[in-house]
Amino acid sequence: MTSRAAEDARTAWRLVAPAAVLLGGVALYPVAAGFVMGLERVVLVFHEHRFVGLANYRALLADDRFLAALARTAYFSAVAVGAELLLALPLALVLDRAVRGRGLLRAAVLIPWAIPTAVSAKLWAWLLEPGFGLVARLWPGTPVNWLGAPAPALHAAILLDVWKTTPFVALVLLAGLQNISADVYAAAAVDGASRWRTFRAITLPLLRPAILLALLFRSLDAFRVFDAVYVLTAGGPANATETLSVYAYKTLVRAGDFGYGAAISVATFACVALLSGVLLAVLARGAEDAA
């Protein structure tokens, strides 16, 4: 390496340093501190702060509430992300095609995504309110106690998540659609392929990276869902909407059991890391196949 190049490298490091320090300070340090705290018993009220090794994690494995929250979070993520993909694909196809008023349409579709989650959660809480809510008024047949019964409440939370993030998924898919060269479609048309055939043989395979990317972003987000659920139901009724993040928050902040709360957070982190590892591997294999 010439001295010029070495000098450049040093300059580069100096330029990166502030950002690296900031990132270390606000991202890495808290994460590391969380890991350490997960190995401790920390209850401020009792001035307890001692190392307990893996005791918190052993307690987690025997904690019904944690296991239920884990299963519930997995269910929430699977159903919500699945529904989002199924709804977003046709939406993206329409957005890709529609010529007249396309800009306006795209902007309109993005509105739910643009509203802050806490606000949309409050909005849905009002819509589902049994006395005044629009949904309750329009609902045919026996009224459903949306937020006051366990199963409807969980699905109301899923509905909120789907309503809010389908536009985002559609946008990711739309970007993928626009990456597909028009030539491929022209060739298919020359070969006389039907629309369905074109969709199956061209659009879907070429859209695979975008689908996987949307799947990655969304499942990570869904697994950590907090604000939507917390504002909508605060985890109730009967803990039926308590996801891992809500349980961690309540344990940490409400009860003040910092060590156990940190262990829940670390467990959530581990699940998310595992999930993203699998999805990234699939994504990478897809890229190799394409290459």
Add this chain to the structure above:
Amino acid sequence: MRRALLSAFAVMAALLGCSERQAPEAAGRVRLVLKYGPLWGAPEPFRELLARFQQANPDVELVAEPMPNASDLAHQLFVTALEGGAADLDVLVVDVIWVAEFARAGWIADLSGAFPPARLRAELLPGAAEAVILGERTFAVPWYVDVGILYWRTDLVPRAPRTYHELRSLARAAMARSPGLAGFLWQGRQYEGLDCNAFEAIWGHGGETLREGRLVVDTPEGRAGVGWLRDLVASGVSPPSVTSAAEEDSRRRFQQGEAVFMRNWPYALGELEAQGSPVRGRVGIAPLPSEGGAPGPGALGGWQLAVSARSPPPRRAAAERLVAHLTSPDAGLVLALDYARNPARRALYEDPRLRAGAPRIAALLPMVERARPRPVSPYYQLVADALQGELSAALTGLRSPEEALRRAQRQADRIAGAAPP
């Protein structure tokens, strides 16, 4: 981004009272920081109240800082600030359920010298005094109180019910006359309000919920109380939506004229009697019913003033003077007349100025006199969350009240057992 972060840090530092704000005290002047909850209403009367203290104590530089309105957030801020040893915090406002916790942690000072327990018991409402006296030592002074009460529709039923049985039959009769009407609204959402409603039901069945500093719910009266709440939902006297209702959900529905009875805090009366309210002039208030017919105790809410244990002696003395000033009968009148806050001093309810200026507050005397604090235990915050989940499971029929209370008790015992002695 970085600027945003820096300003976020600055705000946090300011809130937590970090060192940068501790300007060296000017010779002879004592800087005193009061953290209080927003009172709403016009700010002038409260400012005036603080100014009077300032005039009487020219050696003190009083700094009043409002806290976030959300109780959870304020708790979180205080816990981090007090455990972190924040020095820029002298007088703080504490929720009734934090007193035992903060006292146990050693964060708030023993005020028995300036506010002896015997005097508090003599001058204050019994529940309010009970909530701040731990082991014959005073740790905070009640500022204003809140209590769960029964609202009833004077045009739909002839009288307020005294027993649970009577409440049910009166509600049923009114519901039979006008279909679509809800019988009894209360707060069954999974949150702290549910704990209040459940304790009231347990107390109303003659139960105790505190034994030797520990929470007890798995008792015959506990099962009867929670069973009564579940039965209200199962039998249709309370609508299914009660399991997702907080105070405002109940209040709105009652205000629309859609219910016979409602359990709520006194604030709702102001709204129900406001101009344009559909039920204006048709609402009565009463103590909660009970199993035996004696007026049932309502859960005590409200805020107290405490002094940080870290406050050094000169500031400590000034802090005690400020607490005395803000909890004086005169201050109680200001809070009642200008902010509709219910006094903690018993005598004020019979004060002619209060009876003339705030008759609605004066009418609360039979209720506030019986207000009972939720279990005064340092473990309360740790246990309350587990309790909410189990109570909610009982209300929604997911578990029987017996099973839910057994589980809640097990968790409460584990928490108390895990705590160092």
